[in-house]
Amino acid sequence: MTSAQSAISVQGVSHQFGDAGEARHVQALLDTSLKVVRGELHCLIGPSGCGKSTLLNIIGGLIAPTTGVVTVSDKPVRGPMPRDLAFVFQESALFPWNTVFENIMLGMTFQGVAKAERRDRAHRALEAVGLLDFAEHYPGQLSGGMRQRAALARALSLETDILLMDEPFGALDEQTRMVLGEDLSVLLARSKKTIVFVTHSLGEAVFLADRVAVFSARPGTIKQIITVDEPHPRKPSFMTAPKFHALRDQLYDLLHDEIRKSMSETAQPRRRYDQAGAAGPTTEPTHD
Amino acid sequence: MTRLWSRLVQIAFLALLLLLWLLATRVEGVNRILLPDPADVWHQFVDVISSGAFIPDLRVTLGELAVAFVISMSLGVSLGYLISRSRFLIKVFEPLLAAIYAIPIILFLPLYVLLLGLGPDSKIALGATISFFPIVLSTIAGFGYVDRRYVTAARSMGANDLQMFRYVLLPAALPVILAGLRMGFTVALLSVIASETIASFAGLGHHIVDLAENMDTARMFAYIVFVIAIVVFLNTVMSKLEGRARWR
Numbered sequence: 001m002t003s004a005q006s007a008i009s010v011q012g013v014s015h016q017f018g019d020a021g022e023a024r025h026v027q028a029l030l031d032t033s034l035k036v037v038r039g040e041l042h043c044l045i046g047p048s049g050c051g052k053s054t055l056l057n058i059i060g061g062l063i064a065p066t067t068g069v070v071t072v073s074d075k076p077v078r079g080p081m082p083r084d085l086a087f088v089f090q091e092s093a094l095f096p097w098n099t100v101f102e103n104i105m106l107g108m109t110f111q112g113v114a115k116a117e118r119r120d121r122a123h124r125a126l127e128a129v130g131l132l133d134f135a136e137h138y139p140g141q142l143s144g145g146m147r148q149r150a151a152l153a154r155a156l157s158l159e160t161d162i163l164l165m166d167e168p169f170g171a172l173d174e175q176t177r178m179v180l181g182e183d184l185s186v187l188l189a190r191s192k193k194t195i196v197f198v199t200h201s202l203g204e205a206v207f208l209a210d211r212v213a214v215f216s217a218r219p220g221t222i223k224q225i226i227t228v229d230e231p232h233p234r235k236p237s238f239m240t241a242p243k244f245h246a247l248r249d250q251l252y253d254l255l256h257d258e259i260r261k262s263m264s265e266t267a268q269p270r271r272r273y274d275q276a277g278a279a280g281p282t283t284e285p286t287h288d
Numbered sequence: 289m290t291r292l293w294s295r296l297v298q299i300a301f302l303a304l305l306l307l308l309w310l311l312a313t314r315v316e317g318v319n320r321i322l323l324p325d326p327a328d329v330w331h332q333f334v335d336v337i338s339s340g341a342f343i344p345d346l347r348v349t350l351g352e353l354a355v356a357f358v359i360s361m362s363l364g365v366s367l368g369y370l371i372s373r374s375r376f377l378i379k380v381f382e383p384l385l386a387a388i389y390a391i392p393i394i395l396f397l398p399l400y401v402l403l404l405g406l407g408p409d410s411k412i413a414l415g416a417t418i419s420f421f422p423i424v425l426s427t428i429a430g431f432g433y434v435d436r437r438y439v440t441a442a443r444s445m446g447a448n449d450l451q452m453f454r455y456v457l458l459p460a461a462l463p464v465i466l467a468g469l470r471m472g473f474t475v476a477l478l479s480v481i482a483s484e485t486i487a488s489f490a491g492l493g494h495h496i497v498d499l500a501e502n503m504d505t506a507r508m509f510a511y512i513v514f515v516i517a518i519v520v521f522l523n524t525v526m527s528k529l530e531g532r533a534r535w536r
Contacts, residue, residue, distance in 0.1 A: 060444055082446030093441035097459040106455055110445040158445065 007162055007194040008036035008059055013068030014219075015054055028054045029065070030219035038161075041188055041195040041232075043205040045251065046215025047262035052198045053166050055220075059196065060087055060164050072162065082111045085162040086155035090170050092147040094139040100126070100150045101135040107154045125157035126150075128187065145176035152184075156191075165197045169204065181207055182236060189232035202255070206247045207239060214254045217261035224254055324506035332510035342514060348491040352408045352480045356415030360472055364420050365465065368427025378432050382425070389421035394479060401487050411488065415480040419472035426468020430461030466530040473526050477519060492518075 013032045018025040028051040036042045044052040057063045059070055061080045070077040072084050086107075094103045104122040113121065126132045129149040139147050148168055155163055169177040181204055188195060199205050205212045212226045228247055230238060238244055306326060312318045313325045320328075336342050371377045396417065400410040434457055442456045484493025492515050499508035 062440060062444060080444050080446060082444065087441065087444045089437060089441060091437065093437040095438055095441075095456065095459070097462075107445045109455075110442060110447040110451055112446065 005037050006035045007038045007073060008034070008196065009071045010034040010055070010059065011069045011071075013055065013058060013065045013070060015051065015058060015063065015065045015068075027219040029058075030221045032068070032221045034213060034222060036194060036196055037210075038194055039192050040210040041197060041208055043209035043212040044196065044198045044215065045200070045202070045205045045212055045255065046220060047217050047255065047259045048200075049218050049220075049262060050215040050258070051218060051220030052215050056164050056166050056196060056198050060085055082158065082160075084160055085164055086158040086160045088148070088151050088155045088163060088165040088168045090167045092139065092151040094147060094151055094154070096139050099136050099138055100131065100142070100153075103139070103150065104154045104157050108157055111158050113158075121157045121159065122153075125153040128156055129153045129183070143176075144172050145180060148172065148180060149183075156187075160193075162194045162196070165195060167198050167200065170200065177201075177204065178207075178236070178239075182234070184208060186233040202248050202251050203239070205251060206244055207234060212251060214251065215258070217258040223258070226250060226254075321503050321505055324509055328506040329509040329513070332507040333513055336507070336510050336514060342492070342511070345490060345492045345495045346518070348408060349480060349484065349493070352411045352484075352491065353415060353477055355408075356412045356476045356480060357419060357473055359412070359416040360419040360423055360476065361469060363416075364423030364468075364472065365427050368424040368465075369431055371424075372428045372431035378428060382428055382432075385421060385425055385428075389425065393418045393421075394482065397483050397486060406487055406489055408490075411480050411483045411491070414483050415476040418479045419476035421472075422475065423465075423468045423472040426471070427461070427465050430464035430468070431457055434460040463530075470523075470526045470530050474523060477522065481515065 404410040481493040484491035
């Protein structure tokens with residue numbers, strides 16, 4: 001694979017939280033390598049705590065890996081790269097004190113978009129996710145699914161080539177999640193964006209992904225990569241196709257042992273490290 | 289409907305108190321020096337307001353309150369912000385400040401009077417000391433426990449330090465800080481008036497003690513009503529300001 005094709009390249013990345021011997025020491029990732037091709041939707045799936053969210057945060061420059069190198073569009077990642085990639089987080093992370101519209105405008109302010117352009121781009125992004133009528137609502141006034149659409153709109157307005165999505169539909173009910181998945185597939189077919197998508201859901205991974213990287217239990221590393229050869233946009237009928245089920249079963253077989261392994265390690269608070277991994281240098285204690 | 293009813297019952301309760309007061313003075317014949325006739329209190333109240341006799345004392349009290357509050361607000365918010373920037377400092381100072389806040393700081397009034405005299409300075413010092421604690425503690429809580437997700441999201445979109453403060457930390461912390469400021473304001477007001485009644489030359493608290501010592505109870509009651517009205521008014525203004533900054 002030449003570098004012209006690869007949007008993201010991860011080489012030999014390991015990461016540990018805390019120092020060896022400390023109580024909170026966790027080896028989250030071990031010697032992981034991955035290439036994400038331009039324009040593909042690449043899912044990361046694996047048991048809780050396998051380091052898939054940590055890897056996403058490392059790609060996004062929110063965490064510096066203990067060892068290894070990540071390049072995004074052939075540039076080495078040394079911190080957040082707001083012009084190259086945009087995040088969509090699990091619980092939207094929209095600012096509750098701003099309206100949906102203000103949230104989107106603010107993202108562009110942070111990114112450094114010229115003032116004159118912001119309004120137009122916010123408008124287009126809201127249109128793309130079907131939320132124009134809710135521009136003046138506060139996030140607290142929206143349903144979970146609408147909040148995630150708004151978060152997606154904020155990410156789209158940044159007009160990056162790459163989207164990093166950290167279980168964006170994880171907190172939603174299954175129906176909403178399926179509909180948003182279909183919308184995302186349509187969007188992907190239209191926009192040619194490169195998307196890295198962390199998920200727990202086998203069905204979601206098969207439905208959305210061009211390729212799925214299956215992680216082993218902690219310390220996480222990529223066990224195998226499965227290709228889903230089906231063009232976008234994908235229709236709901238894909239979910240009932242024999243191919244869908246075969247792939248889903250294959251994924252389940254790969255994951256099954258890893259999930260058992262990870263469950264036997266219950267002594268440690270697994271999810272916390274997986275999610276709050278995006279710690280960074282500021283020191284506020286988290287409270288979620 | 290229940291709202292209307294609860295209002296009615298509240299009004300009826302106050303009316304009942306007034307009625308008991310009337311009965312005590314007019315039927316039971318309680319000593320007028322201990323408990324003045326409500327009508328006398330009312331006349332005195334009207335006189336206090338219409339003559340403007342309250343103005344010099346109100347000016348002293350509000351002046352002390354304003355200076356005390358500005359001092360405790362600037363110190364409390366800035367120190368609270370600095371402490372909130374480091375997890376270590378939070379760990380050291382939050383329990384310490386909370387512990388000091390729990391002791392009755394009015395005990396320091398004699399010391400302040402000794403150091404600063406009977407004038408406004410000792411009242412300002414006490415008001416500022418007492419109100420500093422809720423303000424600094426709420427500022428630490430506001431800035432120190434901003435939801436990680438918002439900080440991370442802003443960082444991923446390229447927010448610089450100034451933008452992070454202005455668009456993320458400040459709006460996230462503001463409701464908590466304002467609650468602390470309101471509480472600080474209330475305790476500053478209480479301690480300024482209380483310290484005026486204990487040792488001073490002027491102010492509403494001092495005037496009330498003066499009237500009590502001259503056995504001018506009806507006028508004293510009128511002044512008490514006046515102070516209550518001022519306090520209710522100021523607290524309402526503060527609550528309104530606080531409510532406006534809350535996010536939906």
